Amino acid sequence: MSQLTVADVQxxxxxxxxxxxPVIDSLGELFAAAGFELALVGGPVRDAMLGRQHNDLDFTTSARPDDTERLLREWIRGEKGSGIWxxxxxxxxxxCRRGPWQVEVTTYRSETYDPDSRKPDVDFGDTLAxxxxxxxxxxxxxxxxLPGREVVDLYGGVVDLATGVLRTPGTPEASFSDDPLRMMRAARFAAQLGFSVAPEVVAAMTAMADRISIISAERVRDELVKLICAPHPRLGLTLLVDTGLAALVLPELPALQLERDEHHRHKDVYEHTLxxxxxxxxxxxxxGLEEPDFISRFAALMHDVGKPKTRRFVEGGVxxxxHHDVVGAKITRxxxxxxxxxxxEIDAVCQLVEQHLRFHGYGDGDWTDSAVRRYVRDAGDQLSRLHILTRADCTTRNRRKAERLARTYDELETRIERLAEEEELSALRPALNGDQIMALLxxxxxxxxxxxxxxxxxxxxxxGxxxxEEAAERLRTWWSERVTNQ
Incomplete structure (x- = not known):
């Protein structure tokens, strides 16, 4: 990300x-009239400074939840399509929702973790600071x-935003001790914003990585999904690996850093995967999706995780x-x-991992229409993603080889399209259904x-x-031979 100036941010x-x-001013005036403080906070402020628009707005307030609910109900009264949760x-x-706006208002708070707890203890606070x-x-x-629109920046966030650096308001050790999931958020925000992470934050993440073990699997999963669906996932994943966090939450990724030696040369599996x-x-x-596709991205990340367990050295430095595809699917599951x-989600990703090598048998040019049908049948509703994974899996620096593989896959997709038009491949099924089979036999x-x-x-x-009529005749013949041979 190119750096901004403070003037750009302002x-x-x-x-x-x-x-x-229209939203922030009216809410600010409503809360102020009731004797409460209100401030726009967090992501919407950060993204506003980056020039990004938000219709989901987060606020913090001195009001307690009951008062907040009462005021929000007053704010949305009479508005079509509005509601409270x-x-x-x-x-x-x-x-609440009002028109195109989604608003969440949270009472000033602080939260900390007991060393052995998976859930934070939440205490309401009294000040914005x-x-x-x-x-x-x-x-x-x-x-x-609000309502005066005074920007409050007590910890140098504007400068860090302008220079693209992630730092913690206090010491990173105290921050990560309070909520260890923030270590994964550091990686996620690096991936989302394209920011670097301050050295002291990286050092604390490395020293405290084991603390992530108290966080529930669901919360870890949610951060991982956001990271992988971010614009720059390599940045976040590399940070997780370098700090040791990946060894605890996604150990299959650092395991791809296979040792290399001068006698046994092979592609760097970790870098290849990224x-x-x-x-x-x-x-x-x-x-054709509007949002990032986690399934195809995670399948790409996991497609070679079976290699460490299946690696063998053979003569000639090869x-x-x-079978790393099959082993990798089991590991992924x-x-x-x-x-x-x-x-x-599990079935979709594992199906892609298990089938990511299937195309390479096509390169010999001897696939029959039957083989193409089976390729489509086995891919099922993941065929479009399998096309993506197979094409993405070519990372060779040999331009001729890369072009040859691309042409070959173009040919396969063309054959699939032709057969699809001729035979309705998207609905592969026999000519007779179960009821017809039972009636016939x-x-x-x-x-x-x-x-x-x-x-x-x-x-x-x-x-094809x-x-x-032909299917019925073939079925009768098969059934007759089956009965005779029993």
Missing amino acids: RQVTTELDRIG DMGRDFGTIG GDLGRRDFTVNAMAVR TVLEQSIDLEHRL VTFH KRMQALKFSNA DLKPGREVGEAYRFLMELRLDE VLSE
Whole structure:
């Protein structure tokens, strides 16, 4: 990220405050009239200074939750599409929506962790200065007092924002002791903002990495997802590895730093993986999504995690990693389960990891239409992501080789598109369904119906589309031979 001047920051925050003025001014006046302080705080202030627009606004206040809720209900009264929520009441947070604006107001607070606890103890505070002092980084510890729009920067956040540095308001040791998850947030914000991390913060993260163990898997997972979906995930992942945090939350990543020697040369798997991730991000537009795609990114990050366990040295200084795709899928499943990902997310990522080498058999040019159908069938609803991962997995510096691989995959995609038009590959199924099979062979539901269905599916994959009449005739012949051979 290019550095800003303090003047740039001041100009940009003024522009954004004017844009959101109808919200922040009216809320500020409402809370002030009731005798309470209110300030815009955190990410919206930081991003306003970076020239980024927000319709989700965070505030902090001297009001307690009951008073906050009463005032917010008054603020949204009569507005269409408005509403209140209070899931964060125990932490002092009341939220509401009014038109395009989403607002969360949190009572001044401080939170600390017992050394053996996974949950913070939350205490309400009485001052804005005290609330800002407990925040994670100086760039997030700035506020705008309302309704007067006075910028409050007690810890040099404006300068750190302008120079692109992450620092903590107090000592990093005290900050990370209060909330160890802030160590992962440092990596996440580095990835999101493209910032460097101050040396003293890196040193504290390294010394205190073990403290992350008291944080729940769900909170670790959420930070990891945000990091991987950020614009610069390499920055954050490298920081996690260098500080030792990755060894605790995603140990498969630093394990890719395989030792190398002069006799057994092979590609640096760790650097290769980070490059594949970046190349995968460059291809994400193929999915047609508006948001970053965690599934394809995490599959790129995990696609080679089976290599450390499958590495073998053979004659001639050659290194092999046979079956690392299958082994890697099992390792990935275990890690994602430990991080409490959903079954759907786990299945999608593991499917991509297990199939990421399938294309390389196509390079010999001897794939039949049947093989292409099976490739599509096995990829299922992950085919578009498999296209991305397979293309991203080419990190060779040999331009001719890279161009040859790209042309070969172009050819495969063209064949898939042609077969899809001819045969409706997106709905690969036999010509006869289960009811038709049972009627034709006079069967009741059971194992034999499943065997007949699989026979017809193999015919579909091998030979393409068959008419119902031809499929019925082939099924009768197969069934007759099966009965005879029993």
